[in-house]
Amino acid sequence: MNAVGIDVGGTSLRAGVVDEHGAVIDTVLAPTPDDADALESAIAHAVDELRQRHPVTAVGLAVAGFVAVDRNTVRYAPHLPWRDAAVADRVAARIGLPVTLEHDANAAAVAEYTYGAARGAGVxxxxxxxxxxGGALLQDGTVFHGAHGVGPELGHLRLVPGGRACSCGKHGCWERYCSGTALATTALELLARHETSSTVLAREFADDYSALTGRRVAAAAREGDVVAKQAMAQLATWLGEGLALVADVYDPELIVIAGGVSESAPLFLDDAREHYASVLTGAGHRPLARIRTAQLGGDAGIVGAATLAAAAADDMRG
Structure with missing residues (x-):
């Protein structure tokens, strides 16, 4: 295959050459510019650097944003400078190679279906x-995009009417209770009403609670910190609650938990499974979806984008 996959994040872009077995054989990392032209130049530079060392046939971009059904245009990306931009065409013109565009969660799902945790699963x-x-839905390996290319937007399902404010403008979105950011928010709420001197987190962040991160909360939970463990328990509950809602809508065979928080799955996934099974509509009278963690880790977006790009290039060649 030897296609390049690029995971375009709000802070950095990571490009990798992916072989026909789904292995990432070389990578380039660069900061993400906050100007569209500069970002496209950075992508082109990363591709040029990689193809000096490897033969490359196509390029795939995985972006966190609304990608139009034409898979050429980024309608909106909250952490990137593109707005209704024909990104695939513009990058292709710079590099002289075919470019495929996909939402990062969809790309990760394709990678897990092709090479990882979702191999052989139907829905x-x-x-x-x-x-x-972020969310993605596959049926027999085919990505569901919705009528306008932006479905499914799972993180903004409203689980708590009138709940925590979300950057999308709503209140009570799932990701405000079940994410790395949410884990830190929950820990801060718990610290505010806890005997703070008795916790590792309170002592460590006494001078600046704003520096607390979800990653640090997870580490403290592993160390036995009582507040961190309570925060992780709440995340598990909200994960189970959201998964039950998702399963009621899509009735999947398999749910794959990916992303950075999945690295801490031993701290929450068993409890989340139990809660999911207890609140699912028709619990006890229907099959439960299997719930697994992703296998490809941080490479999933790159591998999925490259896989889609290689397939599109093969189709063009006929």
Whole structure:
């Protein structure tokens, strides 16, 4: 295959050459510019650097944003400078190679279906839990995009009417209770009403609670910190609650938990499974979806984007 996959994040873009077995054989990392022209130049530079070392046939971009059904246009990406931009065409013109565009969660789902945790599954939902929540739905390996290219937007399902404010403008979205960011928010709420001197987190962040991160909360939970463990228990409950809602809508065979928070799955996934099974509509009278963690980790977006790009290039060649 030797296609390049590029995971375009709000802070950095990571490009990798992916071989026909789904292995990432070389990578380039660069900061993400906040100007559209500069971002496209950075992508082109990363591709040029990689193809100096490897033969490359196509390029795939995985972006966190609304990608139009034509898979050429980024309608909106909250952490990227593109607005109704024909990104695939513009990048292709710079590099002289075919470019395929996909939402990052969809790309990750394709990678897990092709090479990872979702191999052989019929109906798969991927839930990518990181700073927020991204979602993807596959049926027999085919990505569901919705009528306008932006479905399913799972992170902004409203689980708590009138709940925590979300950057999308709503209140009570799932990702405000079940994400790395949400984990830190929950820990801060618990610290505010806890005997703070008795906790590791309170002592460590006494001078600046704003520096507390979800990653640090997870680490403290592993260390036995009582507040961190309570925060993780709440995340597990909200994960189970959201998964039950997703399963009621899509009835998946398999749910894959991906994203940075999935690295801490031993701290919450068993409890989340139990809660999911207890609140699912018709519990006890229907099959439960299997729930697994992703296998490809941080490479999933790159591998999925490259896989889609290679397939599109093969189709063009006829």
């Amino acid at each position: 798969v939902v991927l839930v990518a839990i990181g700073t927020g929540i």
